[in-house]
Amino acid sequence: MLVLDTDHFSEFERGTRAGAELRERLRVADQAKAVTVVTAEEVMRGWLAYIHQHRDGLQSENAYRQFQTSLQSFGKWIILPWTQGGANLLQGFRRQRIRIGSMDLRVASIVLAHEATLLTRNLADFRQVPGLRVENWLD
Numbered sequence: 423m424l425v426l427d428t429d430h431f432s433e434f435e436r437g438t439r440a441g442a443e444l445r446e447r448l449r450v451a452d453q454a455k456a457v458t459v460v461t462a463e464e465v466m467r468g469w470l471a472y473i474h475q476h477r478d479g480l481q482s483e484n485a486y487r488q489f490q491t492s493l494q495s496f497g498k499w500i501i502l503p504w505t506q507g508g509a510n511l512l513q514g515f516r517r518q519r520i521r522i523g524s525m526d527l528r529v530a531s532i533v534l535a536h537e538a539t540l541l542t543r544n545l546a547d548f549r550q551v552p553g554l555r556v557e558n559w560l561d
Contacts, residue, residue: 423454425502425533427542428461433560435495440560444541447559453539456500458532460525465492504528507535515551522547530554 426434433441434448448455469489476485511531520527526544530551533540539555542548548556 423456423536423538424448424451425456425458425529425536425538425540426461427529427540427544427548428464429543430541430560431457431461431465435492444559454500456502456536456538457496458502458529459504460528460532462496462501464525465496502532502536502538504532505535508532511535518552520550522550527551 430444434444435441437445466489469485469492473482473485473489476482508528508531511534512527515527515531522530526547529540530548534551534554539557540548541557541559543558543560545556545558548554
């Protein structure tokens, strides 16, 4: 299984040139494709902050439209949940004092719990997580 981190998911959804190339690579890849519930949380938090900043007029309408589009796009993905297995991995990584952000460590734990490969630009941090398979399909 291939799991897109937030950076890969965002490029995929924006339809940038890198996102279009990623979309094609994923189309021909013979593996299931997913995101984590943490990626969904990060994307939704971003749109909610944007809505909060643009409460009036045309910007408000645009903010809500983009938020709705994002909500609908998650319906097309497998969303890997936060489970006890992921929580156990997270506790182990914290005991090992792996020094990456807590959200990234949650993503890594979810991906490892599902024995998947993480697609991310953040190779430097994620390579610190023992056993995690990571690849960058954007650069």
